Amino acid sequence: MAVTRRERFVHAQLGWMLAGTFALSVLDAFSYELFFVVALIGFLVVTELTAPFSVTPRWRRRLRWIIALGLVGFGYVIVRRILDLLPPGVL
Structure with a gap:
């Protein structure tokens, strides 16, 4: 049975996400935000x-639509990181 293009796409994305999870775990840098960014880049x-x-x-x-939602989520992560870096009295 032949593998369809859609299945190849899903397999490639799943492989990227597993490799990203493994790399972040090995580097002891795993967080949901970093995983989201790595998964979005892979996607x-x-x-x-x-x-x-x-x-x-x-x-x-x-x-x-998935790309648009991912970019909105990425924007949210960036804004959160920027707000974490700012001193407490700025905003």
Whole structure:
């Protein structure tokens, strides 16, 4: 039985997330924020590397929503980190 492109995409993303979890654990730097950022970077990379040249399937068009939500979450993580760095009386 042949593996579909969608299954390859899911396998690649799952592999990236497992490798990221392992690397963060080995470096003793695991946090949910860092895992989210690593998973989002992996998702963007896998999305670009597996993009078809001519016809875009319907399931790939739905990835735009996931990317948008991921970028909003990334913005939230960045704002939180910036607010943590600011002195207490600034805001």
